[in-house]
Amino acid sequence: MNSALEFLKANRVFHLATVDGTQARVRPFGFVMQRNDRLYMCTGKAKNVYKQMKKHPDIEISAMGADNTWLRVSGHIEFDDSRDTKVQAFEEAPMLLQIYPKGADDENYVTFYFTEAKATLYSFTEAPKELPLL
Secondary structure (H helix, E strand, O other), rough: OOOHHHHHHOOOOOEEEEEOOOOOEOOOOEEOEEOOOOOEEEEOOHHHHHHHHHHOOOOEEEOOOOOEEEEEEEEEEEEOOOOHHHHHHHHHOOOHHHOOOOOOOOOOOOEEEEEEEEEEEEOOOOEEEEOOOO
């Protein structure tokens, strides 16, 4: 894999970790896209993950590859509530309409992106390797 985005697209389920007080919280995610030279994901504003990221915008995601490599991306995120970004997300992943049936006009739906991040690819047999996000 040449970038974190390629790895995440090839391994569709990744886990996102947030901080909730003094407790770590992890949950599966499956959507990622590139926009404006940034790595984007999405969530719902009513979810605890959104509230946790608003309070503590430093997160980490991790995905496991079929070849026993795994990716870890750690960094700071910001939210993007623009309609254009939402339109792109629904064009790239129409299955999101099952969760957010109003599409780009769903006020609960929000995208977010890394403003700064470090992506590292790990293996049981090789030294860790830094990857670009895109």
